[in-house]
Amino acid sequence: MDLKYTREEAAFRADVRAFFENELPADIRAKTRLGKRLRKDDTTRWQEILYRRGWGAVMWPQRFGGTDWSVVQQHIFEEERADIGAPPQNAFSLKMLAPVLMKFANAAQQEYFLPRIIRGEDWWCQGYSEPGSGSDLASLRTSAVRSGDHYLVNGQKTWNSYGQYADWIFCLVRTATEGRPQQGISFLLIDMKTPGITLRPIITIDGEHEINEIWFENVRVPVHNLVGEENKGWTYAKFLLTHERTNNAGIGACKRALKKLKEIAADQVANGRPLIEDSRFRDRIAQVELELMALEITNLRVLSATANENRALGPEVSVLKIKGSEIIQQLAELSMHALGHDALPYLREALELNWIAEPKLAEHYRAYAPPLSGQYFNQRKTTIYAGSTEIQKNIISQMILGL
Amino acid sequence: MDFSYTEEQMALQETLQRFIARDYDFERRRALARSALGYSAEAWSQYAELGLLALPFPEEFGGLNGSAVDIMLVMELIGRGLLLEPFLSTVVLCGGLIRDAASEAVKRSVLPQIGAGKLKLALACYEAAGRYALSHVACTALADRGALRVNGGGAGWRLSGSKTVVLDAASADGFLVSARLSGDVAAADGISLFLVKRDAPGLTLIAYPTQSGGRAADLHLEDVMVGDDALIGTPERALPVIERAVDGGLAALCAEAVGIIVSLNEATLNHLKNRKQFGVAIGKFQALQHRMADMLIAAEQARSMAIIAAVHAGSDDVTERRRAVSGAKAYIGQAARLVGQQAVQLHGAMGVVDDLIVSHYFKRLTMIDLSLGDADFHLGRFSDLLRPAAGGPMSVT
Numbered sequence: 167m168d169l170k171y172t173r174e175e176a177a178f179r180a181d182v183r184a185f186f187e188n189e190l191p192a193d194i195r196a197k198t199r200l201g202k203r204l205r206k207d208d209t210t211r212w213q214e215i216l217y218r219r220g221w222g223a224v225m226w227p228q229r230f231g232g233t234d235w236s237v238v239q240q241h242i243f244e245e246e247r248a249d250i251g252a253p254p255q256n257a258f259s260l261k262m263l264a265p266v267l268m269k270f271a272n273a274a275q276q277e278y279f280l281p282r283i284i285r286g287e288d289w290w291c292q293g294y295s296e297p298g299s300g301s302d303l304a305s306l307r308t309s310a311v312r313s314g315d316h317y318l319v320n321g322q323k324t325w326n327s328y329g330q331y332a333d334w335i336f337c338l339v340r341t342a343t344e345g346r347p348q349q350g351i352s353f354l355l356i357d358m359k360t361p362g363i364t365l366r367p368i369i370t371i372d373g374e375h376e377i378n379e380i381w382f383e384n385v386r387v388p389v390h391n392l393v394g395e396e397n398k399g400w401t402y403a404k405f406l407l408t409h410e411r412t413n414n415a416g417i418g419a420c421k422r423a424l425k426k427l428k429e430i431a432a433d434q435v436a437n438g439r440p441l442i443e444d445s446r447f448r449d450r451i452a453q454v455e456l457e458l459m460a461l462e463i464t465n466l467r468v469l470s471a472t473a474n475e476n477r478a479l480g481p482e483v484s485v486l487k488i489k490g491s492e493i494i495q496q497l498a499e500l501s502m503h504a505l506g507h508d509a510l511p512y513l514r515e516a517l518e519l520n521w522i523a524e525p526k527l528a529e530h531y532r533a534y535a536p537p538l539s540g541q542y543f544n545q546r547k548t549t550i551y552a553g554s555t556e557i558q559k560n561i562i563s564q565m566i567l568g569l
Numbered sequence: 570m571d572f573s574y575t576e577e578q579m580a581l582q583e584t585l586q587r588f589i590a591r592d593y594d595f596e597r598r599r600a601l602a603r604s605a606l607g608y609s610a611e612a613w614s615q616y617a618e619l620g621l622l623a624l625p626f627p628e629e630f631g632g633l634n635g636s637a638v639d640i641m642l643v644m645e646l647i648g649r650g651l652l653l654e655p656f657l658s659t660v661v662l663c664g665g666l667i668r669d670a671a672s673e674a675v676k677r678s679v680l681p682q683i684g685a686g687k688l689k690l691a692l693a694c695y696e697a698a699g700r701y702a703l704s705h706v707a708c709t710a711l712a713d714r715g716a717l718r719v720n721g722g723g724a725g726w727r728l729s730g731s732k733t734v735v736l737d738a739a740s741a742d743g744f745l746v747s748a749r750l751s752g753d754v755a756a757a758d759g760i761s762l763f764l765v766k767r768d769a770p771g772l773t774l775i776a777y778p779t780q781s782g783g784r785a786a787d788l789h790l791e792d793v794m795v796g797d798d799a800l801i802g803t804p805e806r807a808l809p810v811i812e813r814a815v816d817g818g819l820a821a822l823c824a825e826a827v828g829i830i831v832s833l834n835e836a837t838l839n840h841l842k843n844r845k846q847f848g849v850a851i852g853k854f855q856a857l858q859h860r861m862a863d864m865l866i867a868a869e870q871a872r873s874m875a876i877i878a879a880v881h882a883g884s885d886d887v888t889e890r891r892r893a894v895s896g897a898k899a900y901i902g903q904a905a906r907l908v909g910q911q912a913v914q915l916h917g918a919m920g921v922v923d924d925l926i927v928s929h930y931f932k933r934l935t936m937i938d939l940s941l942g943d944a945d946f947h948l949g950r951f952s953d954l955l956r957p958a959a960g961g962p963m964s965v966t
Contacts, residue, residue: 167638168571169880175570238570432957442956445949452952456874456900463873467572474573485866562865563858567838 169463171238179242186250189215196519198251201537203374203517206289206331209253213286216255222284223260230268230276231284237469241417248418249425258327259283259290263336265409266353266402270394279355293323293337293356293380294403300325301557303338304347304400308382310339310354312389317341317354319362319385325551329365329378332358338403341396353399355391362386370547372540373514407553408479414487414552415465416494420458423497427451430504430534441504454496461489481565484558491548491555502542505531509539572876578642584619585643588612589650595926598651602782606740608653613686622660623684626668630680637817641824641879648828651926651933653782655689655737661821663690663745666762666814670802675764690764691741692818693732693788694811701942703747703811705755708732708790710748710763725796728763731789736940738786739776742767746790750805762807763799770794781936782929809887819894819941820882823875823901826937830868830905833912833930837861840916857915864908871904892954895947902944905934 171179194208216222224243226232235243247254264283267276282288299306308321319339329335335356342350356363362385367375394402431442431451442448468482502509508531515521516536523532549555563569574582592612601609616622624639626632633639640661647656664683667676667690682688699705708730728748735744744765752759765772771793776786802810841852841861851857874897881893909931913920920927938944 167574167641167876167880169877171570428955440957445952448955449948449952452899452948452955455955456896456948456951457870459877459896460870460873460900463876464869466570467869467873470570470572482869485869488866489870556859559859559862560855562862563852563855566865567852567858567861569838569841569852569858569861 171242175238175242178239179246182243182246183250185219185221186246186252189219190250190252191215193519194253195251198253200519201517201541202519204253206328209256210286210289212253213255217285222286223264225261226264226284227268230264230280237473238466241466241469245418245421248422251422254419256286256289256328258292258336259288261409262292262406263290266336266393266406269405270353270398270402274390275355275393288333289328289331290334290336291326291329291332291358293326293335295325296322297324301554303403304351306338306340306351308337308339310341310352310387312341315389317387317389317392319354319356319382319387321382323380323382324368324378326365326378326380327376329358329380330367330375334358335380336393338399341399348400350397351399351403352396353393353402354387355393356382356385356387357391360385360387371543373512374517374540374544376544408483414483415461415490417458417462417465417490420461420490420493420497423494423501424451424455424458427497427501427504430501433533434504434506436506447500447504450500454493454500457489457493457496461486461493464489481561484553484561484566487553488549488555488558494548495545498538498542498545501534502538505535505538508535511535512539574638574642578639581619581639582642582646585646585650588615588619589646589652593650593652595651595929598653598782598929601653602778607778607782607784608655608740612652613654616654616656617684617686620684621656622664622686623680625660625665626680626684630668630676631684632668632680637820637879637882640817640821640882641875644821644824645828645831645875648825648933649832651782651829651929655691655740657818657821657825658691658737658741659683659689662692662814662818665817666692666745666810667801669813670762670807670810672801674798675801679764688743689737689741690743690745691735691738692814693735693738693744693765694747694815695733695735696731697733697787699755701946702755703815704757704760704808706730706747706749706760707754708746708748710750710761712750713794725794726761726763726799728765728790728793728795731787733787734785735788736779736785737783738774738788739784744788745801746788747807747811752805757808759805760807760811761804762801762811763795764801765790765793765795765799779936781933783936812887813890815941816890816894817882819898819947820875820878822937822940823871823878823894823897826901826905826934827868827872827875829930829934829937830864830871830908833908833927833934834861834864834868836927836930837864837912837915840919844917860911860915864911867904867907871901871908874900874904888954892951895942895950895954898942899944899947899951902938902947905938906944909934 194212197204213222223231224233224235225240228234260283264280267279294303296306296308308323310317310319335358337354337356338351339354340350341352362383364381366379368377368379370376432440434441436444465486468486472479513536620633621643623632624635628634667679694703696705696707711727713725713727728746746763746765747760748763750759750761771791773789774786779785838861841857842850844851878894878897881890884890912927913931916927919925922928
C-alpha cells in the first residue's frame with residue numbers, strides 16, 4: 167500500500183508537463199482556462215500536435231498507434247492535460263468508437279478508419295439516443311433495411327453531441343424487429359455527407375450549440391460499413407459504454423475546477439475580506455474537496471485492480487461516474503455562487519477570446535463571470551448523459567449487489 | 570502507487586478473520602460487553618502472542634516495526650468483529666505517543682511491556698470544558714522541589730485537575746495525562762505530559778460503560794505526586810506530540826469505521842435478498858436498491874479516505890498529516906452516519922433490536938464519530954487548512 171508516485175512516474179509527469187507547456191497553443195490554453203468557447207479547429211489542431219508527438223491516442227494499444235501506457239501513466243497524462251488547460255480530445259472518436267473498431271471491426275475497416283481518427287482527419291459523433299429511447303436505449307427504432315449492397319436508413323437520432331463538426335456518425339440501428347429488442351440492433355458507420363441526412367441544432371440551457379437532432383431519410387449506407395455482425399450491435403454498444411465510462415471520474419477536470427474555485431474565492435470580497443475567509447463558504451468548498459480526495463483514490467483503486475487482474479473495467483465504473491458527475495456539478499455551483507449577483511449578467515459575446523469588455527464593466531466580472539453561470543447550467547447534463555445517475559444505480563444494484 | 574497488501578499483511582488478515590469467526594461471535598461479544606471487565610483478557614493474551622500489541626513499535630523495543638497501514642488492517646478487522654479490547658488506547662494512542670516522544674529509558678521499560686500484554690495505558694487528554702480541543706488543559710502541574718513521597722525524595726510534580734471520558738480507563742494500569750505548567754487554559758504552549766500510575770494516591774476514577782459496549786471513565790486528580798521520570802517528552806511542549814498520537818488514533822478509528830461500514834452493508838444486502846414482502850424479496854424495490862447503491866458508494870469512498878489517513882498518519886509534515894486524518898475523519902463520520910442510519914432503516918424493526926448485530930454496529934459507528942473529534946470538528950480543521958494563509962497543499966497524493 168503506497169500512494170506515492172514512483173521516481174519514473176514523477177519523471178514521466180515532468181515530461182508530459184514540459185511537452186504541454188511548450189506545445190499547447192497559447193490561444194487554446196487561454197480559452198480553456200478562461201472558460202471561453204472552443205471550436206472544432208481548437209480540438210483538431212491540438213489532436214495533430216499530440217499525434218506528431220506519438221500521443222494522439224495514448225489509451226490505445228501500441229499496434230494501433232497508441233502507447234501501451236499503464237493506467238497510472240494515463241491518469242497522470244489526463245491530470246496534466248486538465249491542469250494546463252488543454253482541451254479534451256474527441257472522446258467519441260478515440261475512446262468510444264475506436265475500441266469497438268479494434269475489437270469487432272474487420273481489417274479493412276480498422277486500416278481505413280483508425281489512422282484517420284488518430285491523425286484527427288475524421289471527426290466522429292454518436293447516433294444512439296432517439297426521441298423515444300433514452301435510458302431505455304434498446305427500444306430504438308431508426309431502421310436499416312438491406313437493399314442489395316446497401317442499407318436504407320430511416321429514423322431520427324437526438325442528443326447528438328457536436329454532429330455539426332462531424333464527418334462520420336456511428337449509429338445503432340434496428341435491423342430486425344423479432345425477438346428481444348436488444349437482438350435486432352446493428353452498429354453502422356455513416357458518412358455525414360450522405361444525402362438524406364438533416365441536422366438541426368438543439369440550443370442548450372446555457373444558450374450554446376453543442377447538441378443536435380439528426381434525421382435520416384432513405385440514407386444509403388454501403389453494407390461494408392456494418393461493424394461486426396448484423397443484429398449483434400447491442401453487444402458492441404455495451405462494450406463501448408464501459409469504455410465511455412473510463413474517464414467518467416473526470417479527476418483531472420475536477421481538480422482543475424477546484425483550483426479555479428479557490429482562486430475565485432480568494433479573489434472575491436465579502437464583508438471586507440476574501441470570500442475564502444468566510445467559514446460558511448469555505449466549509450462548502452472543503453466538503454467537495456473531501457469527495458474529490460476520496461474519488462481520486464477510488465478511481466486509482468479501480469484502475470489498478472483492473473490492471474492487476476488484467477481485465478476490462480466492470481460495473482464499478484458506475485460508482486466513478488455517479489461521484490465524478492456530482493463533484494463537477496458542485497464545483498460549478500460553488501464557482502457561480504462565489505460571484506454573488508455578478509453571476510446574473512448574460513453576455514454571449516463574452517465567451518469569445520477576443521471579446522473586449524465595456525470599460526465600465528466591473529473588473530471582477532470581466533475576469534470570471536462570463537462562463538461561470540453558463541457552466542453551472544451546462545454541467546447539469548453530467549448526471550443525465552452517458553447513463554443517468556439513476557441508471558448507474560440500477561447497474562450497481564444488478565451487477566455489483568446482485569439485487 | 571500500490572493498493573495491494575503484502576503477503577505478511579494478508580496472512581495477518583486471515584489470522585484475525587479466523588480468530589473472530591472462532592472466538593468472537595456476536596453472542597460471545599455481547600457477553601463480554603456485559604462482563605465486569607468489558608472485554609476478553611484471554612483475547613488480549615492472544616493478541617500479544619500474535620504480536621499485535623507490539624505491531625507499531627521498533628524492533629529494538631521488542632516491536633514488529635509495523636506501519637500505519639498494518640494498523641489500518643488490524644483496526645478494520647476490529648471493526649468487523651466489534652472487538653472490545655483496548656487496542657486503540659494502549660497500542661495506537663499511548664504506545665504510539667511513547668514510541669514517538671518518550672525518552673529511551675521510558676521506551677525501553679514501557680513498550681516491551683505493552684507488547685507482551687502486561688501493561689495497558691489510556692490517554693487522558695480531554696477535559697469537559699474543552700470539548701475536542703487538546704490544547705484546552707486546565708489540569709495543572711506544579712513543580713515540587715520538596716521532599717516527595719515518590720522518587721526517593723527527588724524533584725517531582727504535583728498534578729491537579731480532571732479528565733473526561735478517558736477511553737478504556739477502568740482496566741488501564743496507567744494514564745498519559747496532559748497538565749499545564751504555564752499559559753492560559755487554551756494556550757498551545759505550556760502543556761506537559763505525565764505517565765500516572767493507576768494506583769497513584771489522589772487519583773480517582775468514575776468509571777462507566779459506553780454506548781458501544783466499551784468502558785470509559787472520568788479521572789480526578791487531587792495533588793497526585795509524580796516523579797521527574799513520569800514526564801513524557803519536553804516539558805511545556807507536549808501538545809504537538811499529543812496531537813500526533815491522536816492523529817494516529819484518528820486514522821485507526823477511520824479504519825475501524827470502514828470495517829463496520831462494510832459489515833453493515835453485507836448484513837443489509839443479505840436482508841434485502843432474504844426478507845420478503847408483497848410476495849417478493851424487498852431488494853426488488855428500486856427505492857431500496859438505490860439506497861443500497863448509495864451505501865456501497867459511501868463504503869468505497871470511505872475506504873479511500875481511510876487509506877489516505879493511514880498512509881499519511883505517520884508523516885512529519887503536520888499540515889499534510891492533519892489534512893489527511895481530519896479530512897478522513899470528517900468524511901467517514903458522514904459516510905458512517907449514512908450507512909448506519911440506512912442499514913437500520915432498511916432492516917425495518919429488526920434494525921432497532923438489541924438481539925441483532927446491526928444495532929451494535931450502528932452504535933459503534935456512531936460512537937466512533939463522536940470520539941477524538943466528530944465530523945463537524947474535523948471538517949472545520951480541514952477547512953481551516955484551505956485558507957491561503959494556511960498554505961495547505963492542493964492534493965494529498
